[in-house]
Amino acid sequence: MTSAAPSALLTAQELAARLRGVGEERYHHRHPFHLLMHEGKLTRSQLQAWALNRFYYQSQIPVKDALILSRCDDPEFRRRWRKRVVDHDGERAGDGGIERWLRLAEATGLDRERVATAREVLPATRYAVNAYLELVSRKSFLEAVASSLTEMFSRDLIALRMDKLRQHYPWLEGGLAYFEARLTQAPDDARFALDWVTAHATTRAEQELAIGALRAKCDILWAQLDALYFSYVNPGWPPPGAFRMEGA
Amino acid sequence: MTSAAPSALLTAQELAARLRGVGEERYHHRHPFHLLMHEGKLTRSQLQAWALNRFYYQSQIPVKDALILSRCDDPEFRRRWRKRVVDHDGERAGDGGIERWLRLAEATGLDRERVATAREVLPATRYAVNAYLELVSRKSFLEAVASSLTEMFSRDLIALRMDKLRQHYPWLEGGLAYFEARLTQAPDDARFALDWVTAHATTRAEQELAIGALRAKCDILWAQLDALYFSYVNPGWPPPGAFRMEGA
Structure with a gap:
């Protein structure tokens, strides 16, 4: 793939534009x-399926970031990146993004233990x-670092989502602290990640690898929603052992 | 899970019955x-999507079996297991299961290079x-060994499939050597694998692990068909970059 790509180095602006194009x-x-x-x-049950499945993603974010930390020899980078682990795991029990996602799941009407075990998550x-x-x-x-660049696009989505969740599912209000x-x-x-990638992708081939990593990460997020849609919207066939909607 | 399971060792017959139950x-x-x-x-295009995606599974089978070989210290086991690598890779170019799957894909009307690159496979x-x-x-x-036990059930499925493919899609006839x-x-x-698992799962906890591994493998096969169904049958939305059916 990259061998066929033109070899001129992109400027920082061009690289950012290519990355934004992937997101678009x-x-x-x-x-x-x-x-x-x-x-x-979406029905309340469909939102439950979403919250329960997405919890597994949330639960693995600090693991993902610890893997990145574990591959880095630069204390300065590690000091900056470890913030992500803290954000998700919190300073103490009852704090952090994973805990807040559990509260969102509870706001959909699910029992927190049921969600936390991740036992009914779709394969x-x-x-x-x-x-x-x-x-x-x-x-x-x-x-690895470039794959985190989906966060370039997440603020807009989260802002829209908070607005729409408040409008259409007001009973979720108590669970929105995660998004806040x-x-x-x-x-x-x-x-930080975009600046780092821009500085460290010093050849066109490396820039293309970074763009490809962002594309791969987008595929990973997309596939999770495909699976939710298939199992809980249309045709609505969760595989054996997975979460089943009430009354389904 | 296993901690809550009864602890009496299953007989070979009971273990086999439990495994068959998972398959059922x-x-x-x-x-x-x-x-x-x-x-x-299924339309010809849907069979193309199936053959193209399933090719990626076929292509990774010798890799999977090499991983198993790499973890085993017993030459006798390795001598027996390496047959699987030979079956899929063949004795020479133009031979073996992967090659035969490519011929099946060609029989659906796909170009073999297009399939072999695996570029359009669903994420x-x-x-x-x-x-x-x-x-x-x-x-x-x-x-790892127990996860291969889906082959306990594959003969019946393949026999039925050959029959049905011949009946409904006679133009596929030239591509059926893989199944043969x-x-x-x-x-x-x-x-061989069932005998080995039966002999080497010497506690009930190990027997339950083996059963769980077969269940996990069934989930892996099932998820591949869920993704095909979602993208190419209903609702029929392949993700960005994946194979698209002609006329779709």
């Missing part, structure tokens, strides 16, 4: 499951999330 | 995509297949 085309703000959510067309969710762990473990360090925190955390993290 | 419930012979296939209700297919590689790499050696070979290879491999 492939970030999951376009996914039909999110469109239904934002139109208020496809698990495979996609684990593919993210594989990516940050096995690809180049540059690609991400409104400032995500852009902050994205800025 | 979760093996992909029950999957709606296969049911459509066997009823003659979800890739994640599920890679989860199989992870399973045989990271779980216990017993679980598997009719004898699979039961042979399954017998």
